[in-house]
Structures are given as C-alpha cells and as structure tokens.
Amino acid sequence: MLISFSPNKIGLPDAYANLYRIHYCSDFSEWEVTKTVPLAFIIDGKDAQYVNKMINKIRRDDVVFASLCFVTELSVALDHQLLDGQLPEPSVLQEKINDVEDLSKSFKNTETYITPQGRLIKYLWLRTGFIIQPQREWKNSRYYRYLLLEAFNKDTGDSFAWLRKLAVAKILEPVSLIDRQRECAHCRSAHLSFIDICPHCFEIDIALQPSLHCFTCGCVDAQDKFLHAGMLKCPKCSTHLRHIGSDYDRPLENYQCQSCNHAFSEGEIRVRCAVCEKSMKPDELVINEIQHWQLSDRGRVIAFRGEVFDLSSGFDQLDFISKELFVHDLDWMMVLSHRYKNISFSLFGIYFVNLVELVDEIGHTRLLQVMESFAQRLRNLLRIPDLSARTAENMLWLLLPNTDKQGLAGFHKRIEASMNQLMLESDQKLIYRFGSISSDQLSDQEDAELLLARLSGELL
C-alpha cells in the first residue's frame, strides 16, 4: 500500500494505481487516525511548504520515521535531506521498496531502537550510502543545520552536540570536510562581527592617522602638521619634502585612539556575537568543523547485531586498568620482588601484528567475533588478582602476581592453546607475538616504564 499526501487529494498516475493500493490523505492528522504503515509515502510536491510540513512530521513519527518518502515534483525549497527524492517509475519504485524490505529484515530490532540514536541508525541502515549533509540557513544562529538529526532528535537539544556524541561513539564517520567555522564561545552562534579596538584602552573609537617621518631631522608627526599650501613641509626643520623614500616615509604607527591618544599599528580585534551580544577575543572562538557524515562500520554492526563491539572496546570484558595504574602496580611488584625474594610475578605481553589489515580480509564483523571469543577465553585463563592493561589498540599487557618462571611457562602453554583456536577461527591469518618475563629475570636498574618499553620493543 502507498499513502499519498496531497492537499487536494489529486490522484497518482494509473501506472501506480494499477500496481498498488493507494490511500489518499490531505493532512498528516488524517493518517494519524489509522497509522497504517505503507510501503512508501508519496507527497504532492507542488507546494514546498506543504511537503516540508508533511516530511518533518513523518520523520518525527515513532513508527514510520524511516519509511520511504517520495515527492511528485522536486524543487529547491524542499528539505531534501529528509526525502528520498522524486517519485521514480513504478518498476524502480518497486526495486527500492524491495531493497528497504531486505535491509530491514537484516536489521536487528531491539528495544534500544526507540532512542533517537537507534532511529538514526535504522534510517541510515535502510539507505545504503546515505550521506548526512548540513543545510545552510542564514536565519539560523548556527548557520548550518542538520535537518535529519533535528528530526530524529525531535528538536530536543543541540544536534551538533548529538552529532559529536555519535562521532565519539564511532557510529558516524566523516566523509568530507566542507567548512571550518568559528562560533561564539558562549552560545555557539556563527553570527559574529569583528571590531578593531585600541589595544591600550579597548575603546572602539580609533582612526587611521597617517603620520610622516622627515629624513632630514627625523621628525615624526601627523601628516596634517606637514601640509602647507599644497606641499609637505617638515614642521620642525622646514625642509620641503618632495619624494617618498628619499625625503620622507610613513612610519608604521598608523592608528590613533581618539580617547586615549595611544598610537599603534595594529588594533586589537574583538569579536562580538550578534546573538548573545557577548564579546570575546578571536582565539577564544570555538572552531566547528562542518562535515558530511555517513554510517560507520561500527554503526552498521550495531544495525545488524543490535549491540556494540569494536576493536577499541573489544576487550572491555577483560576489565582493563589504565596504563598509568598498570605501570604503577608493575613498579610496586618489581620493588616487592626485589626486596622479598619469595615474592614473584610475571609480565606477559600480547601483540597483534595485523589486526587492521584483517578487517579488510575477513571482514569487520567476523574479526569482532573472533576477538570477542578470544577475550572470553583469555578471561577464563586469568585469575582474579591478575591485572590487564592495553597500551595500544593491538597491544595487551598482563601482570600475573605470584607467578614464577614455571608458572609463566604453564600460562604460556595455556594461552598458546587458546591462540590455536583463535588461528583456526581467523583462517590462520592472524599474526601475533608474545613477550614475557618473570621477576627473577629482572635487572635491578630497570623500572616499569623501561621494562615495558624494552618488551614492546622486542614485540614490535
């Protein structure tokens, strides 16, 4: 079924009417009565205002926010970001409907998808290769608007802030940079005016005051004092100044403050925000990079798996501690084992050489699964007091207390077995290296930083 929005309920051509059941509505509220979910919405494109009103309501709806929406006529004034373009030929339309249906089957619907983020992911998942583009609007205080984000956000909160969150969570990734705009540090408005003011008293009343420098006597004064009856004459030595460069020149101080008489060559620049009327220095302005965005790999994974798991947070279930803390603890262990010979420990490093390349070879999802299962097995190997840390995306460190040389060898065997399993899963393509040391092999001079550096040097 198709639903056609048209203020006058003008019918669609027979080509569509023959293929689909078409329900005509003149207004969104009319549809809201039944809330039937159609294959696609078709909006009469004659009146841009009407189209924009309808499409904004559709995208803000809880049920049909991701539905296909076409217009019968395209025009410049439309909110193109929210639309799927002009109504195509019936055959193409059917193709598009099929595509969306296929994709929505592979989309994992969990309860999280009542959130704006979930809706956005679904919307983008159903439109392969969709690029989120900002729209310029001088009336808007930010100047740029992301209409799609505003719609899914249901106009609550700042769409730029949300975008930043999405980018940090790596759900969206930038495609291309289109502008780098300076914004007010207080209200983030892009409507700024730049004023030069006196650097001494910060008054705005400054004027360009040409001054001359007489070469004969070195007198520097305002040009007015040199002008006598159509010629330049030095007020001090009365020399007739005829030629710039040989008789006189213009020294650098070019501005004079009318309120404090301070002379200067470059005024200080102040920025005044037209929206919040606050004033600030240019270097206080916030730089906002305006970009085109698209759904990232991670976003797609979320779309079909319904949960989050990636390389950077893939080992989260290992309860990593921060590097600083790890180094601190390692130091302490080193001091302990040095002082009390009965205390032993081991340090174990795992380095994955080609993790990034593997993404291309076996696919992101598959790799994530592999790493996830590895992380699970590794967690089973570790005891409660064992500490783990990650110093790089593909570099893991394990601090195993009360583990001497023999214990380390045992651990090595066990992890080797686990690794074999991992190799099978990754089609023998994963390359990894181990590096380990136990406390009795340590030298006295080394501290934790040096030890880690030395071991990772060996691994790299």
Add this chain to the structure above:
Amino acid sequence: MDPFLEAWYVFRLTIAQYSELQYVLMLIPFVLFLELPLYLVNWLGVLRYLYRKKNDIPWIALYSPRVTCTITCYSEGKAVQNTVLSLLEQIYPGHIEIIAAVDGVKKNLPTYQALKELLPLVKNYANRSLTILPKIQRGGRVSSLNAGLSRAQGEVFFALDGDTSFDNQMVSSAVSHFGNPNTVAVTGPMRVRNAKSTLVTRLQNLEYMLTMQVGKLGFTQLSAINNVPGAFGVFRKSFIQKIGGWNTGTAEDLDMTLRIKQYHVRYPELKFVFEPNAVSHTDVPESLFDFLKQRLRWDGDTWYIYSNKHKSGITASVMGWKNFIFLLWYGVLFQVIMPFSIVIYTFYMAVMIPTHIFLLSMVLVYVFYFLLVSLQYVLYLILLSDRKLEDCQAFWVLPVYPGFQFIGRVWSAVAILNQMFNKGHLDSAMAPLWVLKKGKQ
C-alpha cells in the same frame, strides 16, 4: 665705413701673420651659427620664464578633476612599486586613478606580483585607485598606453614609465595648467635617480639638467618644445582620444609631439607647457654599453620619425613657421646634420692639418665647450635648480663632460646611419618586432 674696413684689415693682417690660426677659425661657423644661437635662444626662454615667475600673480588652481595615470610596465620588477607609491603619495585633492598596464604578463610575473602586493595599501589613501591591466600578449608600449587610454576615466591622462617616480606635487602642478582649455600637453623636468651609481650616470645627470630641464623649459617658453618625453607626458584626455591615441611604431612620444604640432596652423591656440614643479625621477643606463644602446635607439628613432613617418608633415603650412623653423634648426640641423659635420670635420682636420695644430684646435674646442657647459651649469644652479645641494655634485664631472658630449655626437651619427641602412627602428625594446613591422616603414 672706415673704422670697419680698418678693423677688417688688421684682422686679415693678423691671420696672415699667424697662418695656423686660420685652421682654428674654421671651427667658428659651427659654433657661431649653429650652437651658440640655440643656447642663446634657450636661455632667453629661461629668462622669460624667470621674469614671469617673479612678476606674474601666482594663482592657485581650484581645478582638480579626476586624473588617470597610466604606468607602462614591463620588466621593472619591484622597482615599479616606487612609481605607484609616489603616485599614491601625491598631494592632490582630486581622484587619481592609477592604471598599471603590465605588458607580456606571463614573462613579467615579478612585476605583476609587485603590483598586486600594493593593492591592499591603496585603501589607506583617500581618492586613489589602482587598476592592474595584465596584458597576456606583449604588444609594446603603445598598446599599453592605448589600453590605459581606453580604460581611463580621468580628464587628464598621465603617460608614465614604470621606472620613473615623481615628486608629490607633480600631479597638482601639472593639472593646474589644464584649467586653461587650450593646454593639451604638459611635461616637467626629468631628474636622474641613480646619478650616484657610475660615472656614466653622473654624466647623464648633468646632461639631463642642461637638456631636460634648461632646454625644455627655455624652448617651451617660446612655444617650441622638441619632445614630450615618453616616460613623463601629461595630456588632455579628450584631445588625445580625438587624435586617435598613440600610433604604432617606436618613438611614439616624438610621433605624438609632432602630431600635436601639426594642428598648429588649424588651432594656433593649442599649448604645450613645461611645469618645473612637476618633477620626475628616472633611472638611466649605468654602463657605457647600455647608454650607447639607448642612444642608438633614441637618435635612430629621431631620424626614422623625421624622415619616414612625418616626411610630409614637417612643413610650415601645417605646423606653422615657428615650429617649422625650430624643428629644422633643432631637430634637423642640430640633431641630424651636426653629428655628421662634426665627425667629417674632425676627421678632415685630423688628416689635412698638421698634428700639433689639430691637437691645439681640439684643446681649444674642449676649452670652449667646457666654458660653455660650466656657464650653463652655474646659471642653472643659481637660477633654476630645485635641489641645489644635490645638483652641486655634478660639478666634479664638468671637466669630463665635453668629451662625453663629443662621444654622444659621434654616436648620433652612427645611430642615424644604423637607422638609414639597417632599419634600426625595428630593433627596439619598446615593442615586439611583429608589432613594429606593422607600422609605417
């Protein structure tokens, strides 16, 4: 009659007594009939100017129209900035539109770049604007001037060179003459900017004082200017447009001057003015080789203009008797015939008369010219110079100057011969060959 005859008799007797003296006297007709009267007339003109300056009521012109300064640029590079800057610095209440036409801009990118660097500076000056005309195809100086003329919005058109800069009263003092509707062209003294560089530039500096300053001032007072120089000519735009702008070919400045003069009979009120306060400063060739190269072109072009381009225009019926006589006297006799007669005469004397007599007469000639130049120089220094201290420097080259003059004269003859037999006007740095060839041969 008796006393006269008596004197004549004594004179004959003396010559008979000292037979060698008659060779020396062979020089007299030259000096007496060609050069001395010219200098005399010139100085009379200067005196007339000084008299007027002292007695005329000074008037301040309220006339300050929009003016256009077209700078023809080629390979000046950074030096062109001086020119533009000196125009921006003019003390002139009206608008000065500066058009910098860069000829063959692809080859002369540094010049173009130097001009572009000035654009942000222009807004610091009230009533000044700078337009850069990048000419992709090199077309020569004439095409640059005409391009500027077609774009010009000012009433007064300044045709200027990219290596010439100006005193800050240049525009106002030049423009004041255009308040008189009959004034069509104004020029002013040209001074040598790089006088201190070499001996050759010092000598040219002295030469410019005596010819470009004294010479032009004096002759213009008698309404007989020889040439409005290309590096610094100021014209009424409407007039220049009416006569069709500049004409293809080399020595376009002399061509323009002669064309204006040819209106003299029809419009006798048209006026050339020399304005001593409109001072320009230009660079002259620093080496003797470059100097000779420049003069080869200048003197050759003079002959080309007189003998080819304006062959039929130089008549009293077109330019009036005064201009005609002056042109014959100064242009033809002084600039063309004299170089040859000096060369032939010197050669003749060297061969025909005893060596010691020849040397003696050469010394005499030297002393005569030294005195003549010194007198003119001192008069100039006292009466005319606007930078007395600076001009005193030229004192040291006075003894060398007659020799320099002699070389110049001999070289003039070479240049004219080069033009006659070698079509020297086609070998000019002013325009590419294909442009020069299009002109009247």
